[in-house]
Amino acid sequence: MDKTQKAILIDLIHPKMLKRHAMERMVELEELVNTYGGIVIVKAWQKRFAPHPKTYIGTGKVTLVGEEAKQLGAKLLIVNAQLKPRQVYDLSERLRPYGVQVWDRVDLILKIFAKHAKTTEAKLEIELASVRHMGPRIFGMGMELSRQGGGIGTVGIGETNIERMKRHLREKERKIKEKLEGYQNGRDLARRHRSRQGFKTVSIVGYTNAGKTTLLNALTGRKEYAADELFATLDTRVGQLFLPGINFVRSDTIDRPRTALVSDTIGFIKDLPPELLNAFSSTLSEAVDADLLIHVVDGSDPNWLKQMKVVDEILERLGVASTPRIVVFNKNDQTSSEARVSIDKTHEEHPPLWISATKHQGLDDLIAQIENSLSIRLFS
Ligand SMILES: Nc1nc2c(ncn2[C@@H]2O[C@H](COP(=O)(O)OP(=O)(O)OP(=O)(O)O)[C@@H](O)[C@H]2O)c(=O)[nH]1
Ligand SMILES: [Mg+2]
Numbered sequence: 001m002d003k004t005q006k007a008i009l010i011d012l013i014h015p016k017m018l019k020r021h022a023m024e025r026m027v028e029l030e031e032l033v034n035t036y037g038g039i040v041i042v043k044a045w046q047k048r049f050a051p052h053p054k055t056y057i058g059t060g061k062v063t064l065v066g067e068e069a070k071q072l073g074a075k076l077l078i079v080n081a082q083l084k085p086r087q088v089y090d091l092s093e094r095l096r097p098y099g100v101q102v103w104d105r106v107d108l109i110l111k112i113f114a115k116h117a118k119t120t121e122a123k124l125e126i127e128l129a130s131v132r133h134m135g136p137r138i139f140g141m142g143m144e145l146s147r148q149g150g151g152i153g154t155v156g157i158g159e160t161n162i163e164r165m166k167r168h169l170r171e172k173e174r175k176i177k178e179k180l181e182g183y184q185n186g187r188d189l190a191r192r193h194r195s196r197q198g199f200k201t202v203s204i205v206g207y208t209n210a211g212k213t214t215l216l217n218a219l220t221g222r223k224e225y226a227a228d229e230l231f232a233t234l235d236t237r238v239g240q241l242f243l244p245g246i247n248f249v250r251s252d253t254i255d256r257p258r259t260a261l262v263s264d265t266i267g268f269i270k271d272l273p274p275e276l277l278n279a280f281s282s283t284l285s286e287a288v289d290a291d292l293l294i295h296v297v298d299g300s301d302p303n304w305l306k307q308m309k310v311v312d313e314i315l316e317r318l319g320v321a322s323t324p325r326i327v328v329f330n331k332n333d334q335t336s337s338e339a340r341v342s343i344d345k346t347h348e349e350h351p352p353l354w355i356s357a358t359k360h361q362g363l364d365d366l367i368a369q370i371e372n373s374l375s376i377r378l379f380s
Contacts, residue, residue: 208267
């Protein structure tokens with residue numbers, strides 16, 4: 001049986017957006033779709049268009065999409081935006097006659113997460129994000145049902161069902177949160193234990209696919225799964241890094257190895273919806289409580305600056321904007337010298353650190369900077 005599904009992608013872009021940026025948006029959406037797997041893109045549309053309040057892509061366009069989908073045998077429309085619940089409802093209703101389902105960007109990201117999650121904790125976090133994502137949609141649907149039913153006296157029925165669904169979702173959310181709190185408490189305990197032992201913690205953060213897991217593996221000798229796909233990592237992994245040149249352990253723990261604990265976590269991406277970030281708070285707490293952050297940037301990606309800004313923004317949302325941070329440009333080995341020069345130029349005061357996590361280049365300098373940063377913090 002053919003397990004692939006045919007899909008049409010659609011992306012509305014600002015009329016003034018540069019063509020190059022528009023193309024990059026589409027490439028990223030395609031990467032997300034490919035990461036999910038099992039989907040063949042039969043058409044990728046990009047339109048310079050202001051979003052329609054009701055259907056997002058404009059009512060005329062919906063019919064066009066429906067007919068095109070029928071012709072191409074597509075059963076799925078993926079919209080590159082976070083749609084309002086009302087828009088999802090309207091768009092889905094209008095495309096139903098064509099047998100076409102609608103996913104927005106959050107649906108797609110959640111589905112990738114669900115497919116990649118391995119630990120119970122990550123699975124619970126995704127479930128929580130899904131419940132939070134679905135809630136307003138069901139509520140929007142209820143508004144619609146009660147409005148439709150208004151004239152013929154069925155308001156009560158629609159509302160009762162919606163109320164029941166909302167209660168069910170609230171209850172589900174409460175239960176998931178309760179379970180997650182258990183994990184959170186376990187993490188807090190482990191962290192307090194480590195800090196009593198004098199361990200310092202370093203957390204690797206960065207845009208998805210920047211090379212965070214590869215760097216964790218290179219620094220700590222771990223063998224975590226790293227792959228050329230978005231969101232390969234959804235859990236926090238911790239490894240040990242020996243720091244030969246540092247003496248930050250307290251006097252009563254002087255015989256302990258000079259070791260920092262390095263953790264790697266879920267990658268960031270632009271337009272990451274807040275409910276997703278909140279749901280991942282348990283996993284992200286390692287980063288939140290770290291003594292030092294290593295922000296890994298893919299220097300070979302022409303979008304490095306935008307990706308850096310996204311990461312900075314998310315770190316701010318997590319409340320760790322003031323944690324000491326080392327920025328490293330990774331994938332040195334596949335960055336053109338022109339690109340490197342232009343990145344260096346934007347950092348004239350502090351020339352950036354270049355590494356290759358796969359080829360183990362520049363790691364000694366990085367380790368020296370880590371030592372530096374951790375000892376300065378200790379003795380200042
Ligand atoms: N050429 C080159 N490729 C690299 C380097 N570091 C990582 N990669 C590749 O980049 C891809 C992504 O690496 P990961 O370590 O999985 O990236 P990540 O940041 O952990 O990604 P997610 O967990 O998916 O967010 C993999 O195919 C790696 O082999 C590097 O220094 N040079
Ligand atoms: Mg990873």
